Amino acid sequence: MICDDLCLWRMQQEKEQTLFKDVEKAEVMTSPLAKKLERIQNKLLREHDTVLHVQLTNLGIAPQVYGIRWIRLLFGREFPLDGLLVVWDAIFAYSPSLSLVDYICVAMLQFIRNILIGFDYPSCMQQLMHFPSVGDTHYLVERALHLRNPKMYLEPPSWQYHRMDSSPVQPSSPRKAKRFDGFGKVISSGASKV
Numbered sequence: 001m002i003c004d005d006l007c008l009w010r011m012q013q014e015k016e017q018t019l020f021k022d023v024e025k026a027e028v029m030t031s032p033l034a035k036k037l038e039r040i041q042n043k044l045l046r047e048h049d050t051v052l053h054v055q056l057t058n059l060g061i062a063p064q065v066y067g068i069r070w071i072r073l074l075f076g077r078e079f080p081l082d083g084l085l086v087v088w089d090a091i092f093a094y095s096p097s098l099s100l101v102d103y104i105c106v107a108m109l110q111f112i113r114n115i116l117i118g119f120d121y122p123s124c125m126q127q128l129m130h131f132p133s134v135g136d137t138h139y140l141v142e143r144a145l146h147l148r149n150p151k152m153y154l155e156p157p158s159w160q161y162h163r164m165d166s167s168p169v170q171p172s173s174p175r176k177a178k179r180f181d182g183f184g185k186v187i188s189s190g191a192s193k194v
Helices: 002-030 032-048 050-059 063-072 081-094 100-111 113-118 121-129 137-148
Strands: 175-180 186-192
Touching: 032 050, 032 063, 032 100, 050 100, 050 113, 050 121, 063 100, 063 121, 081 100, 081 137, 100 113, 100 137, 113 121
Parallel strands: none
Antiparallel strands: 175 186
C-alpha cells in the first residue's frame, strides 16, 4: 500500500514538473522580447545573411541565448563605455521606438560572421556571450543603419575588412545616400558608389 501511494505521488510530481516546464517554456517563447529575438534571427538575419542564419539554426543556437543579454542591457556588456555611448546615441537619435536595436544585433552577428560559420557550438557561444572588441563602434552603427535603410545610408566603406573574409563586396549602381556620423548628423549626401 505504501509503495502504491509513493508511486502515485511520484507520478503526480513528475506530471506537475513537466506541466510547469511546459508553461515556463510557453511564457518564454511568447514574451515580447522572445518574439523580437526570433524576428531578428529568423527574419532579419535570414534576409541579410542566409548562410549565417543557416549556420546558427544548424548549431541550434537560439537567439534568446545571446540576444537577451545584448538587448536587456542595450549592449552594455558588449562595448566599452565610449563605444557604448556612440551606440546609445544612434539608437535614441534614430527613432523613439528603438527600432535600430534589431539591426545593431544583425550587424554584430555579421561582424563575427566568419567566426560563427567556421566553428562549433561551444566556440560560437563563447563569441556570442563575450563579443570581441570592436575597434570603431561607429562602423557597427553605420552598418546597422545601412541594413535598416540601404537607400538612405551607404554601406560602411571598410565593411570588407570587418567581415573578416576575402569575398569581395559587389559594386552597385550609383544612388543618393546619406552617411551618418553616429550622433544623428548627416556628414554627406548625394550620388555615390557603394
